[in-house]
Amino acid sequence: MSSLKISPLTKIGSAYKELSEAFKASNPAAVAVVLGPTGEVGREVVRNLLSLGAYSKVIVATRRELEYDGPNSDKLVQVKVDYDNIEKHKEDFKEASTCFCCLGTTRGKAGKEGFYKVDHDYVINSAKMLKENGLRHFSMCSAQGANPSSMFYYPKVKGQTDDELKQLGFERLTISRPAFLVCEREESRPMERFFGAIISGVNKLVPNLMSVSTADVARAMVSDSFEKVVQTPVVTIYENKDIVEHASRLD
Structure with a gap:
């Protein structure tokens, strides 16, 4: 499998910076881990x-090498992981203080x-291992409409995964529930292009109801990790509208 090239941001808003x-300044030794780093x-x-x-x-x-030659490339540490046996990698992630799970x-x-x-086993097993690491x-x-009682499987x-994460007792748990993800996908998904055209029309009438860019989801997730939390434990859930509004405040 070929490597995946990731380019740096071309613009960073003043509030975000x-x-x-x-x-x-407050957390000079903080270490982030990203699960599912090759997805959108x-x-x-x-x-x-x-x-x-x-x-x-x-x-x-x-499972796939990343290519990145932008700022702070020396901070990138790549671990070739076997998600079926995530416990074997416990030592690789022992320094992590924040995890961004995009599986x-x-x-x-x-x-x-x-x-x-x-979407369930890999997430929960990884979360348990990281919780044991501290x-x-x-x-x-996650996804819009996540609900363990839903009649629909997805x-x-x-919803089951979100609920089980809540039971693990992290000091902070942030769950982002984006709607239809807008992006230039590396792989072709004809049905998503079809629904994307429909959603685009709906968004002209009701903005931010049914879609959000992957760029905004990422900015909201990362900026949320920067925010100070006075009291823990705390669970924060961002619905689609919240994600869009959060990202818009970073410019």
């Missing part, structure tokens, strides 16, 4: 983290069992 610098949201998270340079290290748990697939790509393994903040990219699994 100030948050980043304040976090770095994951690679946006990686490019934000490296472009800003607020974390002393950015550890990516990947995810589709039933169409992985089948029903494969989808559950990635990780303080787990930031999860939101049901997403």
Whole structure:
């Protein structure tokens, strides 16, 4: 499998930069780990983290090598991971203080069992391992409509995963629930292009209701990790509108 090139941000808003610098000053030894760094949201998270340079290290748990030659490239640590045996990598992530979990697939790509393994098992098993390591903040990219009681399989699994994460007792748990993700996908998904055209029309009437860019999801997740929390434990849930509004305040 070929490597994946990730480019740095071309523009960083002043508010975003100030948050980043304040976090770095208060947490000079903070280490981030990114699960699922080659997915659409994951690679946006990686490019934000490296472009800003607020974390002393950015550890990516990947099966595919990343290419990055922008600012803070020396902070990138790549771990070739076996998500089926994540416990074997416990030592690799022992320094991590914040995890950005962007793991995810589709039933169409992985089948029903494969989808559950990635979107539930990989997430929960990784979270348990990181919690045992002392990780303080787990930031999860979930999905709009996540509900363990849903009659539909996709939101049901997403909801089950979210609920099980809440039971692990992280000092901070952030769950972001984006709607339809707008991006230039590396792989072709004809049905997503079809629904994307429909959603684009709806958004002209009701902005930010049914979609959000992967860039905004990543910016919201990363900037949330910079914010000070007075009292823990705390669970924060961002619905789609919240994600868009959060990202808009970073310019």
